[in-house]
Amino acid sequence: xxxxxxxxxxxxxxxxxxxxxxxxxxxxxxxxxxxxxxxxxxxxxxxxxxxxxxxxxxxxxxxxxxxxxxxxxxxxxxxxxxxxxxxxxxxxxxxxxxxxxxxxxxxxxxxxxxxxxxxxxxxxxxxxxxxxxxxxxxxxxxxxxxxxxxxxxxxxxxxxxxxxxxxxxxxxxxxxxx
Numbered sequence: 376x377x378x379x380x381x382x383x384x385x386x387x388x389x390x391x392x393x394x395x396x397x398x399x400x401x402x403x404x405x406x407x408x409x410x411x412x413x414x415x416x417x418x419x420x421x422x423x424x425x426x427x428x429x430x431x432x433x434x435x436x437x438x439x440x441x442x443x444x445x446x447x448x449x450x451x452x453x454x455x456x457x458x459x460x461x462x463x464x465x466x467x468x469x470x471x472x473x474x475x476x477x478x479x480x481x482x483x484x485x486x487x488x489x490x491x492x493x494x495x496x497x498x499x500x501x502x503x504x505x506x507x508x509x510x511x512x513x514x515x516x517x518x519x520x521x522x523x524x525x526x527x528x529x530x531x532x533x534x535x536x537x538x539x540x541x542x543x544x545x546x547x548x549x550x551x552x553x
Contacts, residue, residue, distance in 0.1 A: 376536040377442040420505040440512040444525040483507045
């Protein structure tokens with residue numbers, strides 16, 4: 376959906392001007408691209424860096440950067456759970472904020488060293504480069520706040536993709552805890 380949004384913002388009609396193949400499983404996209412399917416592919420890191428290193432392509436743009444702030448990663452809970460487990464919700468939110476603070480306040484190599492074990496097929500050097508890209512693009516938010524503006528932007532992207540009929544009120548879906 377964000378790819379389509381970005382294309383439209385660049386005056387490219389995703390239905391007429393390009394062919395977007397959504398039939399390929401996400402995990403198979405890089406292999407399909409290497410095998411000759413498509414001229415472009417949308418990948419997360421560190422897969423995009425691997426494609427570059429292997430000489431199969433180049434990162435030409437970041438959908439995250441071009442698409443604006445799209446809060447697609449969030450956690451959800453029923454209001455009853457939130458009300459009955461305030462300590463758990465507060466601790467979880469503080470833990471996420473602690474991680475965001477760590478990313479904002481540390482050099483890329485320090486961050487890479489702290490997560491390297493979760494990327495066993497990626498070198499420290501490559502992981503550091505990926506983190507540098509993400510920092511340059513302001514990929515990580517500074518706070519856990521899910522703003523009204525970002526929520527509405529996400530919904531506009533979803534409406535453009537015909538996945539949502541109308542804007543849903545921020546106040547109806549976002550629990551402020553107040």
